[in-house]
Amino acid sequence: MVNRLSDDMGPSLIDPQIFDQQQLLLRCMGNLEVAERCLTRFRQRLEADVEQLQQSATVGDTGEVARLAHFMKGSAATVAATALSQKAHSLECAARDGGTEEIEFDRATREFMNEAERFIEAVARLDENS
Secondary structure, eight states: OOOOOOGOOOOOOOOOOTTTTHHHHHTTTTTHHHHHHHHHHHHHHHHHHHHHHHHHHHTHHHHHHHHHHHHHHHHHHHTTTTHOOOHHHHHHHHHTTTTTTTTHHHHHHHHHHHHHHHHHHHHHHHTTTO
């Protein structure tokens, strides 16, 4: 598992739009173990937060959706999951508007959920290849 993010693996196993492995390594000062620990913890937390977000969105709790989206926006940016961070930002904005534009809120929720699933699947592929 320790070398799954390594430079010597050749080309990235993951589309950098989903997750930029090299950027995460830079943020962790090249320490593979720290980078992998951050990535694993984020993925685990993301899975739980996505479930909570889905429940909150279903019952129309836009305040909780905004809170969760804000947290995930920052966390995703930290681990170089740029697309996920951007989708979380869009969802946070739609939720902060109180869901007044229901179509926009639903679209932002759906797009965030799709991107979260892509990220989780991509990290799972990394685990399989380690």
